[in-house]
Every structure is written in C-alpha cells, then in structure tokens.
Amino acid sequence: MEEIIIPxxxxxxxxxxxxxxxxxxxxxxxYILCIVVLSGCLTEADLMQIxxxxxxxxxxxxxxxxxxxGALDGAFREIIRRTxxxxxxxxxxxxxxxxxxxxxxxxxxIRENGDIExxxxxxxxxx
Numbered sequence: 001m002e003e004i005i006i007p008x009x010x011x012x013x014x015x016x017x018x019x020x021x022x023x024x025x026x027x028x029x030x031y032i033l034c035i036v037v038l039s040g041c042l043t044e045a046d047l048m049q050i051x052x053x054x055x056x057x058x059x060x061x062x063x064x065x066x067x068x069x070g071a072l073d074g075a076f077r078e079i080i081r082r083t084x085x086x087x088x089x090x091x092x093x094x095x096x097x098x099x100x101x102x103x104x105x106x107x108x109x110i111r112e113n114g115d116i117e118x119x120x121x122x123x124x125x126x127x
Contacts, residue, residue: 009027009028013028013031022054022056022057023053023054026054026068027071029051029054030070030074032050034079036050037075037087037090038079038087042089043089044093047089048093051071051093054071055068062109065102068097069102072091072093073091075090076091076094
C-alpha cells in the first residue's frame with residue numbers, strides 16, 4: 001500500500017506515530033485515521049479507541065470533541081478524494097462518537113449553563 005502523506009504531518013511526527021505515540025493534534029488524528037482505515041484491519045470499536053486516545057491526551061472539552069468529529073469527517077473525505085473508496089466505517093464511528101461522547105457532554109453543559117433559548121421554545125411548543 002502506498003503511504004498517504006498528509007502535508008501537515010511532518011516526517012518526525014509520522015515516525016513517532018508509527019512507533020505508537022498517540023495523536024496530539026487534530027491533524028495527527030486525521031493522519032492516523034487515514035492510515036488505519038486504509039489498512040483494513042480495524043473495527044469501529046478500534047477507531048473509537050483511537051479517537052478516545054486523542055481526547056485522553058488533550059482537554060476533554062467541546063473543541064477537542066469537535067476536533068475528533070472533524071478528523072473523522074476529514075479522513076473520510078480525504079480517502080474518497082485520494083482513492084475513490086468509500087470507507088463507511090468513518091461516518092459510522094463519527095455517529096457513534098457523537099452519540100456516546102458528545103451528546104452526554106452537551107447534556108451536562110445544558111444542565112450547567114442552560115439550553116439555547118430557541119430550542120427551549122421549540123420543545124415547549126411541541127408539547
């Protein structure tokens with residue numbers, strides 16, 4: 001398999017990642033997702049673990065969760081662009097990540113800070 005080289009991942013970072021260092025940036029996460037999905041030997045659970053390793057090495061906040069969602073989407077689109085192959089495991093993992101990680105975080109923040117007023121009004125009107 002030809003190595004995919006994403007421009008914003010320098011050679012030293014690629015080397016460290018290949019030696020097992022977890023992704024430290026959204027770009028590195030995108031790179032890892034492309035590589036492992038194209039290797040064809042991972043499951044959705046494996047991809048979730050990779051995504052959670054990124055969250056585990058950063059602050060668990062909205063920005064970093066958004067990094068994961070963006071990296072999953074970016075890897076999906078980059079693989080299509082570069083190979084023409086549709087790797088549906090990526091959007092499936094994105095939906096799972098949003099359901100299992102992002103949604104509970106959002107619910108907690110709604111309880112802490114209140115909901116978006118427009119959404120609260122829509123919910124109230126639908127009852």
